[in-house]
Amino acid sequence: MGSKKHWTRRNLLGAGGTVSAALMLNPLLATAVGEAARKRQIKWANWGGNHRSQPSHIAAPQSEEEVVDFMRTLGGPVRPVGSGHSWSGLVPTDHSMLTLDRLKGVVSHDEETLQAEVWAGTKLFAYGPMMEDLGQAIVNMSDVNYQTMAGAISTSTHGTGAALGSMSSYVIGLQLVTPRGEVLELHADNEKELFNAARTGLGSLGVITRLRFQNREKHRLHQQEWLADIDEVLEDIEPLIRDNQQFELFPIPHSRRTIVVVTNEAEAGAADNIEDDPGALNDLRKVFDVTRKLPAGEDFIYNNVLDYAFGDTKHRIGPSYKVLAHPRTVRFMEMEYTVPADQGVACLREVLATIKAHAPEVSFPLEYRYIKGDDTMIGMFSERDGCAISVHQFADEPRWRDYFALVEPVFHKYQGRPHWGKWHSLRDKDLAVLYPRWEEFKQIRRELDPEGRMLNPYLREIFGEP
């Protein structure tokens, strides 16, 4: 290796979220309707490329009234779509797709309470600067910012921080257009249970048109990351969790190393410094491919190469929304399960041991995060503080399903709840065991949508609907 590589979170999880034009929902196509669109063969695919479908048409309403009209006048199944950044089968449909690409921006805001209402199609990458202009910032967010606000909260998208909740937990009100075309304004004092269901509703209850967030004052963060011995970190993990606003790990399979990432408020006057290194994941892959072929002592060599190439402490300083978001250029597949927070270390150790014993080809780092429990009905953190553990594989590695199937039983052993937007194999009966309010959610869903208009074949399996 010539020069030292700089590890950052974007390095680790593959920098650069280049969503190829072919895989992105084209907003121009989004206006096409009915037969004309079918003739033009609208094709939709998710970011991971593991789901493709050919919707009969895609609607892109420009107002809440148009959403209502659409739901009232157009019969048949409909799936709302955000940025297509889910690996699970929530979105694909041969029927109607509805995008809120044209419903974006700030609806209203309150300087005193630091609350803001936005149109649900607003992208997370736009939300940050918009809020900064208002003196506000989202409390916590995912490590990418390509998603729409509605898409993100519909799957309980989260970042990390034991005292911080998922993005759904910061939603304090929302506007839902039901499958019958009624408009419901939901918040904790109005239809509380429906509100808690809709804050993580998998797009199965209707179309969210507006979201009100409880933000905090705009702030700057300082993120630091370094390479450490995984056993030493796990032995004494409590201070890292307790003493940092945000803490996470990227354990590197088949090595004794993990990347440690901590994020705290930046010191006043610290200069902005946000660098990305999109190629690091591929570099890691190449190093691993060479060292694993060595006849003996490959662990020792691999650890040393990692220390040499990626060992420096890195700093990332700037506005919170810039520090927390990382580009992704390397396409990958992901499975994530959330286990009870106090079981995280044991579960991670078992996952790493399973990979070491049975998945010799895997070099992609894991991700390990803490999230505070909330009162959503079926969010992964519903009434439970969670530790989210993700495994990934390069999208060009055809056996990613075998890898995920190998690791998944470990998560089941720890009562893991699958991330709604990521790949998993669980269905209705398994989910009923993991979510105390599962049947209640299903009942609410059936009442709102007795004809099952909001369901695709995947969601029918998820909810056990014929």
Ligand SMILES: Cc1cc2nc3c(=O)[nH]c(=O)nc-3n(C[C@H](O)[C@H](O)[C@H](O)COP(=O)(O)OP(=O)(O)OC[C@H]3O[C@@H](n4cnc5c(N)ncnc54)[C@H](O)[C@@H]3O)c2cc1C
């Ligand atoms: C590279 C990458 C990095 C990621 N990083 C993280 C991470 O750090 N943390 C994390 O928790 N997750 C992460 N995810 C997962 C991602 O945040 C979720 O899958 C999220 O739901 C995707 O949002 P989207 O806008 O792309 O929605 P889509 O994937 O298009 O849709 C997701 C769900 O939202 C519903 N939906 C969309 N719009 C509406 C609407 N207006 N009304 C009702 N329902 C609607 C859809 O029907 C669907 O059920 C990542 C995904 C990728 C590809």
